[in-house]
Amino acid sequence: MRLGRLLAVGAGALAARYVLREVRSSPGAPALERTNFRGRTVTLAAGPALAVGAATAGALGAGSAPAGAAALLAGVGAGSVGLYDDIVGARPDQKAAKGFAGHLAALREGRVTAGLVKIAGVGAAGLGAAALLAADKRVAAHPRRQRAGAFGRGLDVLLGAGVVAGTANLVNLLDLRPGRALKSGMLLGAPLATGPYGGIAAGAVGAAAGLVREDLDERVMLGDSGANALGALLGVSLAARTGPLGRAGVLAVLAALTAASEKVSFTQVIQRTPGLRHLDELGRLAD
Numbered sequence: 001m002r003l004g005r006l007l008a009v010g011a012g013a014l015a016a017r018y019v020l021r022e023v024r025s026s027p028g029a030p031a032l033e034r035t036n037f038r039g040r041t042v043t044l045a046a047g048p049a050l051a052v053g054a055a056t057a058g059a060l061g062a063g064s065a066p067a068g069a070a071a072l073l074a075g076v077g078a079g080s081v082g083l084y085d086d087i088v089g090a091r092p093d094q095k096a097a098k099g100f101a102g103h104l105a106a107l108r109e110g111r112v113t114a115g116l117v118k119i120a121g122v123g124a125a126g127l128g129a130a131a132l133l134a135a136d137k138r139v140a141a142h143p144r145r146q147r148a149g150a151f152g153r154g155l156d157v158l159l160g161a162g163v164v165a166g167t168a169n170l171v172n173l174l175d176l177r178p179g180r181a182l183k184s185g186m187l188l189g190a191p192l193a194t195g196p197y198g199g200i201a202a203g204a205v206g207a208a209a210g211l212v213r214e215d216l217d218e219r220v221m222l223g224d225s226g227a228n229a230l231g232a233l234l235g236v237s238l239a240a241r242t243g244p245l246g247r248a249g250v251l252a253v254l255a256a257l258t259a260a261s262e263k264v265s266f267t268q269v270i271q272r273t274p275g276l277r278h279l280d281e282l283g284r285l286a287d
Contacts, residue, residue, distance in 0.1 A: 005193055005202045008061030012206025016053030020045055020211065020220070031087065037177070040218050044086050046211050047225025051079025054207035058233050061199020067139075067240060070132040071200045074125050074236045078168050079229035081121025086223040089114035122228055123165050129236050130160030138196065142243045152244070159247035164235035166254030171231030172224055173261050178284055179216040180270075182208040185230040189237070197240040204233040216283045 055075025175181035192201035
């Protein structure tokens with residue numbers, strides 16, 4: 001079991017590095033160049049590299065066909081719509097809509113923003129992944145699921161979808177400084193890499209580890225593509241190993257953190273907390 005987890009970590013790192021190299025040398029590479037918070041030119045190539053590398057390694061280490069399919073759908077699906085938002089959302093006509101409320105306001109005006117496409121796409125990927133997990137015999141064997149009727153099973157799938165989408169959104173909210181999202185993903189993924197379905201998280205951790213040095217050196221950026229994919233895969237691992245009550249509890253925490261982000265700056269909280277500030281700055285270029 002430990003060897004399998006180590007192989008998933010290694011596969012994730014190697015796959016992410018390979019895809020990063022291919023994307024950076026592709027004809028479309030210039031379209032992925034962005035300016036970061038310090039005015040440095042970086043590339044969003046790390047986003048699709050993380051999504052493909054983590055999803056592939058996570059699927060191989062999932063331990064069952066339904067769980068592997070859930071990992072692929074969540075990682076590639078969330079990464080794809082995130083990449084769409086990274087590219088289309090950078091257009092001048094898209095930048096006015098900020099936050100969920102801004103995207104809804106644009107929709108009421110008859111405009112479908114790239115951000116709204118991303119929100120819907122991540123939700124759909126989460127729902128599909130949760131439905132695939134429901135087909136896994138080990139997940140379905142949970143006592144509370146066996147006693148649940150059709151309504152209970154449907155609610156359980158919705159809770160699983162919320163966990164996947166909510167974790168994707170949380171990691172994306174943290175992606176405001178070099179290395180922060182990848183460090184957070186590795187810290188959350190390390191304990192999830194043990195036990196049932198740990199191979200999914202192990203693949204995500206490996207892909208994150210394979211890209212973190214270049215992210216800290218401000219040569220690449222995850223963008224919505226990489227951050228959403230990383231969070232979605234960790235969400236699949238969380239949803240797979242928890243029962244209905246566990247999913248509800250995780251979703252409540254994710255909802256509370258998301259609501260808090262509307263009122264409180266996570267960056268300011270990290271800066272005011274010595275331990276978090278040191279971890280956040282670890283390995284980063286000096287200001």
